[in-house]
Amino acid sequence: MAKNFHTDNKAFMIYKDWEDIFQALDSSEEIGELVMALFAYAKRGETPKLSGGAKIAFLMMRAAIERDGIAWEEMCAQRSECGKKGGRPKKSDESGNTDEKAEHTDTSTDNAEEKPQGINDTAEKPKAFTQTKRFSEKAKKADKDIDIDKDKDTDIDIDKDKDKDIDKDREKDAGAEKSVVRSFGTHKNVMLTSGQYNELESRCRSVGLSLESYISKLSQWLFSKGKHCTDPYRIISGWFDDDSKRKAAAKPKNKQGCDLSWYDDFAMNVDLSKFL
Known part of the structure; x- marks a missing residue:
């Protein structure tokens, strides 16, 4: 069953940036109404009737509560899926070791009376039995390695999903900061x-x-x-x-300057001996 943050989550976040919003309200009555409105929405999903600055503040805070609640629901859903995927029933031994052991035990019991004296009961077991046992141990070890690889792949997928959620949360936080x-x-x-x-x-x-x-x-x-x-x-x-x-209208217009280039030529070519 899917989780609902209004009824199933026991807490919600209060951010430090909200202090400026509370201080901007006109009276303590508005602050009290805003606080009760936040609890009503976070716990039961109710949207109370507010006015003035308290209404504007509630709309911004409600968006943050809803964002955190949706992220919490997605996290619960991911954990539930991982719980369903984890673990599986043990496979039966396909090599048939149990039957072979039973047959070996029954044969040894039936032929106990036929054994001549002097034969040691702790004699070396047949090679076929030893090879089958080794094959069974290798098969079990291979199954365990496959389970470990599957668990690692599942953990990697969960980490990728968490990174994506973190990036989305950062984008939402950047947008929310501009609207504070x-x-x-x-x-x-x-x-x-x-x-x-x-x-x-x-x-x-x-x-x-x-x-x-x-x-x-x-x-x-x-x-x-x-x-x-x-x-x-x-x-x-x-x-x-x-x-x-x-x-812009009061700026004075630029006056056209006088061209004094002729004075430079005059000064360079004047005969100063006349004035000595």
Whole structure:
């Protein structure tokens, strides 16, 4: 039976990066609602109704919990398949040693009375019996070697699958890091993802503008009005576009310089003896 991380897994991961998200929330009530929402989703798969910053934070954290849960289910499935493949019933001895031993024992018992006196019962066994026993031991050893090779191949396949899962997890972590929401501004009320902040900073730097001034301006305005901005990236991007257009229009046009090449020829050919 397949495992379900909501009901079968007893734990879920909490990442250190989430500390910034919790600190960015307005009140302890929102933090409590967010924590209970995480437990409800990880344990029962429930998606509670949240609003504001708690809702945005829950969506990002839920994606990380779901990613870890799916990886846990795949790991359980792989272990189950390996358990089914491991071990097999021992093969019966195809050389027939048991029957041969029994026949040898019965023959020795029936002819015990016919043996003349002076014959040693511990005489050397027939060569055919010895060769058959050696062949049986070689066959058993070959079967054990085959089982060991199969186990090694299974372990190699499992390691390859684990490496692929690790690569996928790293790609997902890189994408999740760009989508982590952080708080900026004087009053920590401007919420931007790492990707949005890096993009705006690059654009401002290219034209000599300061991103921090825009963030401080928006943060102070929101605090003075007692409002919450749902899309600060769009507002700052609009301000940047307007200021960059004004800055481009205010640049003075290059004035055409005077051609003074004639003065070089005059200075080189002038007769200075007139002025002595």
